[in-house]
Amino acid sequence: MRRAPSGPPRWDFRRAAPARRGCGSGHAKRRVWRFSRRARPRLRPATGLISTEAGGSDTFTVVLNTQPTADVTVDLSSSDWTEGTVSPASPTFTTLNWDTPQTVTVTGVDDVDVDGNVAYTIVTGDAVSADPDYAGMAVADVSVTNLDDDGMAVISVSSIIYATAGGKNGDKHLQVTVSLNPTVADASVSADLYRDGSPDVSWTGTTGADGTVTFQRKNAPSGTYTTDVIDVSAAGYEWDGATPPNSYYKP
Numbered sequence: 401m402r403r404a405p406s407g408p409p410r411w412d413f414r415r416a417a418p419a420r421r422g423c424g425s426g427h428a429k430r431r432v433w434r435f436s437r438r439a440r441p442r443l444r445p446a447t448g449l450i451s452t453e454a455g456g457s458d459t460f461t462v463v464l465n466t467q468p469t470a471d472v473t474v475d476l477s478s479s480d481w482t483e484g485t486v487s488p489a490s491p492t493f494t495t496l497n498w499d500t501p502q503t504v505t506v507t508g509v510d511d512v513d514v515d516g517n518v519a520y521t522i523v524t525g526d527a528v529s530a531d532p533d534y535a536g537m538a539v540a541d542v543s544v545t546n547l548d549d550d551g552m553a554v555i556s557v558s559s560i561i562y563a564t565a566g567g568k569n570g571d572k573h574l575q576v577t578v579s580l581n582p583t584v585a586d587a588s589v590s591a592d593l594y595r596d597g598s599p600d601v602s603w604t605g606t607t608g609a610d611g612t613v614t615f616q617r618k619n620a621p622s623g624t625y626t627t628d629v630i631d632v633s634a635a636g637y638e639w640d641g642a643t644p645p646n647s648y649y650k651p
C-alpha cells in the first residue's frame with residue numbers, strides 16, 4: 401500500500417522523454433515536457449487576501465490536481481474568528497468534480513476597537529479521504545488581512561473663498577481657498593474649477609498648518625466660477641464627500 405506523502409505538499413515533477421512537435425519547415429519545433437503530479441489539493445491565491453470590518457469579503461479556490469479514488473474533504477477554519485470567517489467549512493471533492501475549483505469566501509468580522517489591520521489565516525486541516533494518496537495530506541494555509549474601520553474621524557470642507565490678485569488692478573488671477581474642518585495640515589485636496597458651468601482647471605494641493613490650501617487660476621477670464629472638491633485625503637480621516645455651495649462672478 402502506498403503511503404501518504406509526509407512533509408509539506410509539493411509538486412512532484414518528473415520529466416518524461418521530450419516529444420517533438422513541429423509543422424514542417426518555417427515553424428520552430430517545440431519541446432513538450434510531460435509531468436506527472438503528486439496528488440494535492442491546491443488553494444489559490446494563498447496569500448494577499450483582504451477582508452474588512454465593514455463586512456468586505458474575498459475569495460480563494462480549492463481544487464485537486466489529480467483524480468482521487470474516493471471523496472476528499474478539506475476542513476477550513478479561521479485562526480481568529482473575531483476577525484474573519486470562512487465558508488464553506490468543508491469543501492468536498494468527489495471522483496467526478498475533483499477538477500472543478502470550489503470557491504471559498506472569507507468575510508471580515510466587525511468590532512468597535514481601534515485595533516488596526518489584523519492578519520489571520522484560514523487554517524487548512526489535513527485532507528480527509530479513503531484515497532491513500534490524499535488521506536492525511538497537509539495543505540498550506542491561506543493568509544488574510546482584516547482591515548480595521550474604527551478610529552477614522554470625519555473631515556469636511558468648511559468653506560471655499562474666492563479672491564483676486566495680480567495685475568494693475570489686483571484682479572488678474574483668481575484665487576480659491578479651500579478650508580477643512582477640523583484644521584488638518586498635510587491633507588491632500590483635489591478640486592475642479594468650472595467657469596460658466598464648463599470645466600476650466602483641475603487642482604491638487606496640500607493644506608498648510610492652518611488647514612487651508614489656496615489654488616490659483618492665472619489670468620482668469622471673466623465669468624461665473626464654481627469649485628467642486630473631488631477628494632480630500634488625510635491620515636486618520638475620512639472625507640464626508642460634500643462640497644459647500646460656492647460661486648464667484650469675476651467681471
Ligand SMILES: [Ca+2]
Nearest residue numbers: 483511515518
Ligand atoms: Ca478588528
Ligand SMILES: [Ca+2]
Nearest residue numbers: 513515548550
Ligand atoms: Ca476595529
